[in-house]
Amino acid sequence: MLDVSIEIISIISFILGAFFILTGSIGLIRLPDVFSRIHAAGMIDTAGASFIILGMILQSGFSLITAKLVFIGIFIFFTSPITGHVTANLARKKGVIPVGKTKGKTL
Amino acid sequence: MFLAVLIALGISFLLILVRLIIGKTTFDRILAANSIGTIIVLAISVHGFYMGRPEFIDISIVYALINFIGTVAVLKLFDKGTLGDK
Numbered sequence: 001m002l003d004v005s006i007e008i009i010s011i012i013s014f015i016l017g018a019f020f021i022l023t024g025s026i027g028l029i030r031l032p033d034v035f036s037r038i039h040a041a042g043m044i045d046t047a048g049a050s051f052i053i054l055g056m057i058l059q060s061g062f063s064l065i066t067a068k069l070v071f072i073g074i075f076i077f078f079t080s081p082i083t084g085h086v087t088a089n090l091a092r093k094k095g096v097i098p099v100g101k102t103k104g105k106t107l
Numbered sequence: 108m109f110l111a112v113l114i115a116l117g118i119s120f121l122l123i124l125v126r127l128i129i130g131k132t133t134f135d136r137i138l139a140a141n142s143i144g145t146i147i148v149l150a151i152s153v154h155g156f157y158m159g160r161p162e163f164i165d166i167s168i169v170y171a172l173i174n175f176i177g178t179v180a181v182l183k184l185f186d187k188g189t190l191g192d193k
Contacts, residue, residue, distance in 0.1 A: 011108060018115035021146070025122040028142065034134045037126075041142045044119075052112065052149050056156060068164045069152070072171055076145060079175040083141055086182050091134045093186070 010058040017051030024048060032099045034091045038084045045080030049073070109157035116150045137181060144174035 020043060027040030053073040060066050120143060127139040148171045155163030184190055 014108060014112050018112055021119045021149075022115060022122075025119040025142070028123055028126050028139065034132060034138070037135065037138055041138050044142050045145050049145055049149055052153065055112075056152060059156060060161060065161045065164060068168060072148065072152070072164070072168055075168075075171050075175075076148070079171075080145075083175065083178050086179060087134055087138055090182055090186055091132070094134075096132060096134065 006058055010055045013051050013055035013058065017048050017055060020044070020051060021048035034096055035088055035098050038088055042080055042084050045076055045083075049076050109153055112153050113150065113157060116146055116153065120146050120150075133185060137178060137185075141174065141178045144170070144178070148174065 024040045024044035024047075027043070028037055031037050031040055050073060053069050053076075057066050057069050060069065123139050123142050123146065127136055127143065130136045130139060148167050151163050151167040151170065152161075155161045155167075180190060
């Protein structure tokens with residue numbers, strides 16, 4: 001009974017992760033400028049990666065593999081906002097204008 | 108089940124590759140390369156489970172570290188024109 005329920009939770013987690021990753025990659029194509037594409041990339045890095053790693057943790061049971069998967073999850077979860085922040089900061093500094101702002105108007 | 112996740116990761120990789128090719132500014136391309144790195148980290152782990160040998164996770168850890176350091180280093184090089192000392 002417990003094995004079956006863990007399997008079902010793992011499959012649901014994989015489905016959610018695949019959904020978030022596909023949604024994020026479609027958004028990375030369709031959104032209009034850099035600052036909104038960072039939102040889509042952040043969704044791939046946090047929601048999609050976290051759900052897929054949670055599914056693999058539930059599959060692997062309690063072993064050393066689980067600890068390594070937790071390390072990967074924590075690392076991706078903390079470095080993705082840093083990358084997004086640095087990219088947005090540098091794009092703003094190099095003069096990329098967000099959609100909807102006229103040229104010359106300061107933010 | 109693992110095969111379905113691998114197929115979803117492959118489709119997502121191709122969609123991000125479109126943005127990497129047509130991206131207008133440099134920041135679009137850097138963002139797409141970072142996302143492709145995350146997709147590959149997940150794909151290595153899921154492929155290890157699919158083949159029945161989860162020891163590939165070590166390669167996946169190293170890939171995640173190098174992906175972050177590489178992205179920040181490319182952004183710093185694009186900003187200052189040098190890496191560290193002048």
